[in-house]
Amino acid sequence: MAQATRAAQAQRSCDPAFPATVSVLLGYQGAAFAGFARQPGQLTVQGQVEQALSVMLRRPVEVVCAGRTDAGVHARGQVVSFDVTQDECERLLSRAAVRSLNALTHDRIAVQRVDRRPAGFSARFDAVEREYRYHVHEGAVPSLFASQVSWHVAGSLDVDAMQEAARCFVGEHDFKSFCKAASAEGKPTCRFVREVSLHRCEVLGEPLLQVRVVGNAFLHSMVRTMVGSLVAVGRGQRAPEWIAEALKAADRRAAGECAPAQGLVFWEVRYA
Amino acid sequence: MAQATRAAQAQRSCDPAFPATVSVLLGYQGAAFAGFARQPGQLTVQGQVEQALSVMLRRPVEVVCAGRTDAGVHARGQVVSFDVTQDECERLLSRAAVRSLNALTHDRIAVQRVDRRPAGFSARFDAVEREYRYHVHEGAVPSLFASQVSWHVAGSLDVDAMQEAARCFVGEHDFKSFCKAASAEGKPTCRFVREVSLHRCEVLGEPLLQVRVVGNAFLHSMVRTMVGSLVAVGRGQRAPEWIAEALKAADRRAAGECAPAQGLVFWEVRYA
Incomplete structure (x- = not known):
């Protein structure tokens, strides 16, 4: 636990351009994907979510997840986090944003909600x-x-x-x-x-x-x-x-x- | 109710060659089939079950069902009945028969059990x-x-x-x-x-x-x-x-x- 906490501190966001942090709660049917983690040329959950966020925010987005599930494993309560600007944060906290995320991702991914988190929150290290x-x-x-x-x-x-x-x-x-x-x-x-x-x-x-x-x-x-x-x-x-x-x-x-x-x-x- | 009972009497088996009656309890995933009822050139539950029984008993078999479900409708407790000889009845009541029926039917059909019924029993009219x-x-x-x-x-x-x-x-x-x-x-x-x-x-x-x-x-x-x-x-x-x-x-x-x-x-x- 102590080790994870130290690592968390080291990985905390310090980019002043993105002072806010949000998390996304999502589920997926594992059979549709080559696992959670992004892999070139493969349909992955991370690839889908990052692509959708990049389209919405018009910039590259990389997310951190609570648990990297293998190919075929399902999720009901996966959490991903990423840092954003104040303006992006406000846009992502609307109901319309959840609808857009669902529209922009594969239909075997269900985005449930977006939440504001303390700055520098990590879906992985703060779990x-x-x-x-x-x-x-x-x-x-x-x-x-x-x-x-x-x-x-x-x-x-x-x-x-x-x-x-x-x-x-x-x-x-x-x-x-x-x-x-x-x-x-x-x-x-x-x-x-x-x-x-x-x-x-x-x-x-x-x-x-x-x-x-x-x-x-x-x-x-x-x-x-x-x-x-x-x-x-x-x-x-x-x-x-x-x-x-x-x-x-x-x-x-x-x-x-x-x-x-x-x-x-x-x-x-x-x-x- | 009275009408159904009269119809049931009229439809009771009277073929002395098949003095026994059995029923089969089965489930299916509706999406795989063009409904329960047999239709030429279509994948149907009745078609699958009758074909499997015909292979097992080496003669044509027609079944009566408790409810003709439409295309896409699922079943957990569908019942079909048909008349058999004493020898066929004994063969069908074995565990091996349930395994054979599952092996001979589509994998979206699950045959749960075979039961002996009173002679002339109808899965439809006796329900x-x-x-x-x-x-x-x-x-x-x-x-x-x-x-x-x-x-x-x-x-x-x-x-x-x-x-x-x-x-x-x-x-x-x-x-x-x-x-x-x-x-x-x-x-x-x-x-x-x-x-x-x-x-x-x-x-x-x-x-x-x-x-x-x-x-x-x-x-x-x-x-x-x-x-x-x-x-x-x-x-x-x-x-x-x-x-x-x-x-x-x-x-x-x-x-x-x-x-x-x-x-x-x-x-x-x-x-x-």
């Missing part, structure tokens, strides 16, 4: 908590109405065992085993997870198992690897205590598979 | 109650995760007024005003509606307004015209009492628009 929700559809037959937002697991899962396993994740841990190996090299891999809980929900009468994961920040593929490992426990392939052992190993090979992207929703970001 | 649920998404921005299963209505609706209007539908009424004009000509248009209720639900955090309609049987486009009229009340374009007047008029032009197909789900059928 104190992030929540992801993952959806699993258990059953012999794939889901009809939730197949694009869930992982179909044939048969039924032992949710009590998963619940017990989930408790092992809570607290401050080194999550190196639960992170894409290549992206962990030489970087800090400790994170604080406040909650991992399982809930039953439904989409048009089709039951889903929802895994809620709340923490300060997440490593690459961390939530999906946590869910993949919990499902291994739910299937009876592993005992609940295996999660604690996998954490201790600090080795990607010690954990379970990475659950498919389409089951994951970046749900919400909380700021101080 | 005592049918339930439909319609989903409306209110808001400035279209839904991301429920757009294929809801009607997007810009702005917010007066749900209290809709609730009041909904009460006018309950009871035995002539629904001629709430039925596709061409299909009402010369046919009985009285139906019994037991319940029309409004509920709040959500799909992955996106709020939906759900209209539940329960009745003995429904005319062509009846639920969608009821919902289109309720939305006119919710938008403040009409007063709640207008529904009662529209019913009395017995004229399609007296009611509101037909709500789009993708918001409607054929939810459940109840048998005595």
